[in-house]
Amino acid sequence: MESAAQAPDQQVQQEQTFDVIVIGGGAVGENAAGRAVQGGLSVVLVEAELVGGECSYWACMPSKALLRSTQALRAARSVDGAAQAVTGELDVAAVLARRDSFTSGWKDAGQARWLEDAGIALVRGHGRINGPKEVTVTAADGSTTTLTARHAVTIATGSAAAIPEVEGLHESHPWTSREGTSVQIVPRSLAIIGGGVVAAELATAYAAFGAEVTLLARSGLLGGMEPFAGELVAEALQAQGVSLRLNTSPQRVSRSAEGVRIETEEGDPLLVEEVLAATGRAPRTADLGLESIGLEPGTWIDTDDTLRVLGFDWLYAVGDVTHRALLTHQGKYQARAAGDVIAARAQGRRIDDSPWGAHVATADHAAVPQVTFTDxxxxxxxxxxxxxxxxxxxxxxxxxxxxxxxxxxxxxxxxxxxxxxxxxxxxxxxxxxxxxxxxxxxxxxxxxxxxxxxxxxxxxxxxxxxxxxxxxxxxxxxxxxxxxxxxxxxxxx
Amino acid sequence: MESAAQAPDQQVQQEQTFDVIVIGGGAVGENAAGRAVQGGLSVVLVEAELVGGECSYWACMPSKALLRSTQALRAARSVDGAAQAVTGELDVAAVLARRDSFTSGWKDAGQARWLEDAGIALVRGHGRINGPKEVTVTAADGSTTTLTARHAVTIATGSAAAIPEVEGLHESHPWTSREGTSVQIVPRSLAIIGGGVVAAELATAYAAFGAEVTLLARSGLLGGMEPFAGELVAEALQAQGVSLRLNTSPQRVSRSAEGVRIETEEGDPLLVEEVLAATGRAPRTADLGLESIGLEPGTWIDTDDTLRVLGFDWLYAVGDVTHRALLTHQGKYQARAAGDVIAARAQGRRIDDSPWGAHVATADHAAVPQVTFTDxxxxxxxxxxxxxxxxxxxxxxxxxxxxxxxxxxxxxxxxxxxxxxxxxxxxxxxxxxxxxxxxxxxxxxxxxxxxxxxxxxxxxxxxxxxxxxxxxxxxxxxxxxxxxxxxxxxxxx
CATH class of the missing domain: 3.30.390.30 (FAD/NAD-linked reductase, C-terminal dimerisation domain)
Structure with a gap:
């Protein structure tokens, strides 16, 4: 078997055929690849940006790093006897430096080493499906590699921030969760458009950093959760100094030398240093070659509970692109099921796809956990x-x-x-x-x-x-x- | 039915017969009483000290109150960005005051009110069993009340610190967990004899308060737990400035104007301001009249899984006295089963005493949780x-x-x-x-x-x-x- 385990760097050039191709090297793709390798298959991972993906560099990890110091300080301040010892202020520069350490300075050498140790080949570049079981990877220098899968191709390209259709917003170069989590200089003022988890978490973080934060949400906060969740978080954000404009939408946005001006349905226009759009996610499937196999580019991908794409016997999708549950841990869960079932099917082993079996992501329907790290x-x-x-x-x-x-x-x-x-x-x-x-x-x-x-x-x-x-x-x-x-x-x- | 619910204070004198007598008004006794009342029975609770018991005044609550501020401060100090804000020290006086608020200043008016609201009669005094279903209560003023139970007597008198047999220790007036948790003036130096949970928690607390703490344990720390638990806690205590003398026992203890002198098997004698014995617990059954019904005073009481004392159809025991699991939450768990089964038996309802049924404390054998609040x-x-x-x-x-x-x-x-x-x-x-x-x-x-x-x-x-x-x-x-x-x-x- 042409295993990629021994010397992946060389084999990428020599060997274009693997048991499994995984497109997208975030935590979810890594887990799908890892499980397939543990099941005895050879796997190549295709990544266009940083191995480790959104969660490692621009989502879970940096956002929690931005929030944890504030949380710990709040906890100490809220206990008499400890509170008296907290006489200073949050050191924002130290928080940002701590965040940098969790994102490894946005370098993926450590993650690439993990792949190597796990026996997973890595091809850097943008992967596009050409046809059944075939993926062409275009590297940054324009060179291409064509990969063939014996058994399965797994799409794990995730999602990107969706910028809402607001006049002038796109031209005003809004921040998304990426800029919000990778910030180096905290703006004096920040408007956040959105009322979901990202909006609420980043409002919490930036308020603690001393920015003047305004949150604009179409309805209330944390829709989809029990109503008291959004209510308690809204109260707390206001107590933390965040200006909440709920049940309102931005109408027009423009950027000038003075900053970003936001006109809303109600109230005075806002003038802020930066505006951040946190209004949901879009699937990263627009430029994946889906049209070559009869799927529509730019849409979410439907799978069965073994994460196999409906209508295919060789194509799988895991993580955000499936729209089953847009959370890293749930994507990893899907990836474990997918990696295992791909190996089991390749080897003709018994498939355990009854509800709560080893090869299905049943919890996606019934038991998806989520933590919002607000205060x-x-x-x-x-x-x-x-x-x-x-x-x-x-x-x-x-x-x-x-x-x-x-x-x-x-x-x-x-x-x-x-x-x-x-x-x-x-x-x-x-x-x-x-x-x-x-x-x-x-x-x-x-x-x-x-x-x-x-x-x-x-x-x-x-x-x-x-x-x-x-x-x-x-x-x-x-x-x-x-x-x-x-x-x-x-x-x- | 002569329910005690309407006006317990008056009825205690008028009505001496209840469905259930519970001896001991700690959290465990309160829960047994509460469940029996919810099951439709009349209940009288007998308490010699404070309603709420050991846990409320001299154990769980005050010890956690003594530890929490230190824990919160440690948490803030251990996160960069927050650590810079912690420039002061733990305010020990504030910690003690906070502890006082959790023990309600060692007053039980709130707990007595809870009993009243729950429809549970209260007789203050020392309860002794006279014979089947009969309990005589001797009040502080020497007056006595004789209570009769129609259905059940439940013993929930708990345990007290066991002072080990060490020459001179008893005469040196050692602290126990009671003095350790109710301290008003922190001693400059404290020797703790014992290596269990109480010893480890109080060593953690007093070290944080600035006392010079020496812990003397016959073997290692936290015996009965996984070995790495005691090892990690021992390392941490030393890092927190506690002097550990493990695998050693005190030989002779004496108190003089200089303080308490402790001679050990090995090493120099210790001279400390106070010594605290935390070497285990003894059942509070010595003066309960157990001899009147053929049980041996001063011993632990054996029960079946419905908490009924072996050999009796009317006598129950819950909490520490059973030696099933010396933890408040587990005693409360037993109390819920006992209160429910007493009511069910009294009313001829179906008894659910199969393993994990509603009327048995099965978890005592298989799933007892415990947290040691060290750091x-x-x-x-x-x-x-x-x-x-x-x-x-x-x-x-x-x-x-x-x-x-x-x-x-x-x-x-x-x-x-x-x-x-x-x-x-x-x-x-x-x-x-x-x-x-x-x-x-x-x-x-x-x-x-x-x-x-x-x-x-x-x-x-x-x-x-x-x-x-x-x-x-x-x-x-x-x-x-x-x-x-x-x-x-x-x-x-």
């Missing part, structure tokens, strides 16, 4: 109440104030937060959980296990939360729901 | 590797450095920690998990759910940890264990 944080998994009702579930919603748990009160003075459990009344399992409050990110995985494993409520009573931790919220939610034998006392709501 | 924290649930082997399980131990997870690196610069998953190879479920590292307390509940619900490993792959959180350790542990189809590549260890 308060929002951590959620599974269905929110309204979505569960729309899906036809007979549910009961259980709410509890997170600050009323002893562990929360110990954690921070005046701790404020909210937890919600959405219970499927027919199956008596948890369909969804949402936590909003300071430092709730690590609470989420318990909920993710409960939802994805469909643990019966009766069994969750035996999962005792350690006292006094914030996780005692689980006991409070179960008590609020009520236990068999005393349900008639509590009544159904 | 690093230790969070563990279920069986450690050695105990699993001793119990005859065919196991595989999966270790992963917690600091190698992206979420940990973001959380704190130089994050160091360790995670261990103990897998039952026959059933392919997790028997135990241990996390050691800064701020791991809230990671535990995910493991508690996985262990108590016996979630198959194959399903845990679908519980995707949100990126980048410390919980990604779950993915790393699963990857290290290996997945079906590539197990032969990883090999068994």
């Amino acid at each position: 308060p944080e929002v951590a959620s998994v599974g269905l929110i109440a309204s979505a569960a009702r729309e899906a036809g579930h007979r549910i009961r919603v259980v709410d509890y104030a997170l600050g009323d748990v002893a562990g929360s009160a110990l954690h921070a003075d005046g701790y404020t937060g909210q937890a919600r459990m959405v219970v499927d009344e027919d199956r008596r399992v948890v369909l969804g959980m949402t936590f909003v409050g300071p430092d709730v990110a690590e609470l989420l995985h318990a909920a993710t296990i409960a939802v994805s494993a469909e643990v019966p409520l009766d069994r969750l009573w035996h999962a005792v939360p350690a006292y006094p931790t914030i996780n005692e919220i689980w006991l409070r939610l179960l008590e609020t729901y009520g236990r068999p034998g005393e349900q008639t006392l509590n009544g159904l709501s | 690093p924290e230790v969070a563990s649930v279920g069986l450690i590797a050695s105990a699993a082997r001793e119990a005859g399980h065919r196991i595989r131990v999966v270790d992963y450095a917690l600091g190698d997870v992206a979420g940990s690196a973001l959380h704190a610069d130089g994050y160091t920690g360790q995670a261990r998953m103990v897998v039952d190879e026959d059933r392919r479920v997790v028997l135990g998990m241990t996390f050691v590292g800064p701020d791991v307390a809230e990671l535990l509940h995910a493991a508690t759910i996985a262990v108590s619900a016996e979630v198959p490993l194959d399903r845990l792959w679908h519980a995707v940890p949100a990126y980048p959180t410390i919980n990604e350790i779950w993915l790393r542990l699963l990857e290290t264990y290996g997945r079906p189809g590539e197990q032969t590549l990883n090999g068994l260890s």
Whole structure:
């Protein structure tokens, strides 16, 4: 077998045929490649920019690095006895330098070394599908390499910021999440267009850095999450000095020597140093050669639960391009299933594609976790109440104030937060959980296990939360729901 | 029914017969009483000291209050950008004042009000069993009240610090956890005898308060936990300035005007301002009248899994006195089962006493969670590797450095920690998990759910940890264990 494992650099030139071609070397592509190699296949990865992708350089990692120092400082300030020791201010230059270390200064040597160690060949350049199982890679110098796959081609090109159609916006060179996370000089003022996770996180970060931040959102914040999430984050952002303009849209944008001028439906025009568009994502599929195989360029790619593209037996897609769940960890999850199933199919092994099997991404439908690293944080998994009702579930919603748990009160003075459990009344399992409050990110995985494993409520009573931790919220939610034998006392709501 | 709900204060005198008598009004007794009342029974609670008990005034709550400010400050100091703002020192007086607020100044008016609201009668005084279903309470003024139970008496008197047999120790008036957690003036120097959770937590607290702390332990630290837990905590305590004398025992203790002198098996004698004994717990059963019903005073009380005392149909015990698991949350868990089963038996309802049923404390055997709030924290649930082997399980131990997870690196610069998953190879479920590292307390509940619900490993792959959180350790542990189809590549260890 012409394995790429021994000397990938040389073999890229010599050997154009691999078992698997993965287009896109972000975390998701790397995982798909890694699993396929672990399954015994030879794999080549095609990457046009930096190996490691969006998450490593312009999303998860730098954004969390920009937020963590502020979060730690807020935590210390919120506990009497510690607060007195925090007499200085956030060192913004140090935060940016720390962020630089997490992005390795936007160099991918470390990631490329990981590929080499993992036995994955790397071809740098822009990959385009020519036809079945064939990909042509155009390098920066214009030279091309044509790759052939014996078994599968996997698209993992991700997504890019979608710039909304607003007059003058494109010409005003707006920032996107890329500029927002890779900033070297914090602007004095920043307008953020959007109300989603990226908008809320970057508003939190830049407000802490001392920028005058205005957030313009078409509706409220964090749409798609439980309503109290956006409400609590909106309150907090305002307390952090962010000017919120909700339920409004920019009408006209122009850039001059003075800065960027933004006219909105209501209120005075804004004049800011920079404007950042965080209004969603578009699939990176416009220039992938999809037309050569009968797919429409620029659209999201539909797959089955084994991540195989509908209508193909050799084409797979994982991560953002599938529009299943635009989150790095969920893309990696898909990539593990895809890498494994590609290897299993190539080797004629048994395919485990029943729900929750090893070769399917079932959790994409039922148990997608997400943390928004605002202050308060929002951590959620599974269905929110309204979505569960729309899906036809007979549910009961259980709410509890997170600050009323002893562990929360110990954690921070005046701790404020909210937890919600959405219970499927027919199956008596948890369909969804949402936590909003300071430092709730690590609470989420318990909920993710409960939802994805469909643990019966009766069994969750035996999962005792350690006292006094914030996780005692689980006991409070179960008590609020009520236990068999005393349900008639509590009544159904 | 002569319910005590309407006016408990008056009825205590008028009505001496209740469905249930609970002796001991700590958190555990309160929960047993509360569940029985919710099940429709009348309940009287007997408390000799403060309603709320050890946990509220001299254990969990004050100890965590003493530790939290230091933890928050350490967290801020360990993140560049935030660290620069921490230019002052811990305000010890503020920490003590914060602790006072959590113990309500050692007043139980709030807890007594909770009882009243819950419809639970309260008799203050020392309760002694006279014979079947009869308890005599001796108040502080010497007056007595005799209570009769129609259905059950529940013992929830807890445990007290056991002072070890060391020459002169008792006469030297050593501190116990009570004095350690209720301190008003921090001693200049403190010797702690013991190597368990209380010793390690109080050493952490007092070192942060500026006391010169020496810890004397018969063996290592945190026996009964995975060995790396005690090792990492020992290293950290030394780095925090604690002088550790492990594998040694005090031989002679004496107190003089100069302070407390402690002679040990090895090394120079110690001279300290105070000595604290944290060498385990003794059951509070010595003066309970157990002899009147044929039980031996001063011993732990054996129960079945419905918390009924062996050999009795009317006597129950919950919490520390049972020696099932000396932890408040686990006692509360037992109390919920006991309160429910007492009500169910009284009313002739169906008893659900199969394993993991509503009326049994099955988790006591398999899924007891515990957090040690040292720095690093230790969070563990279920069986450690050695105990699993001793119990005859065919196991595989999966270790992963917690600091190698992206979420940990973001959380704190130089994050160091360790995670261990103990897998039952026959059933392919997790028997135990241990996390050691800064701020791991809230990671535990995910493991508690996985262990108590016996979630198959194959399903845990679908519980995707949100990126980048410390919980990604779950993915790393699963990857290290290996997945079906590539197990032969990883090999068994």
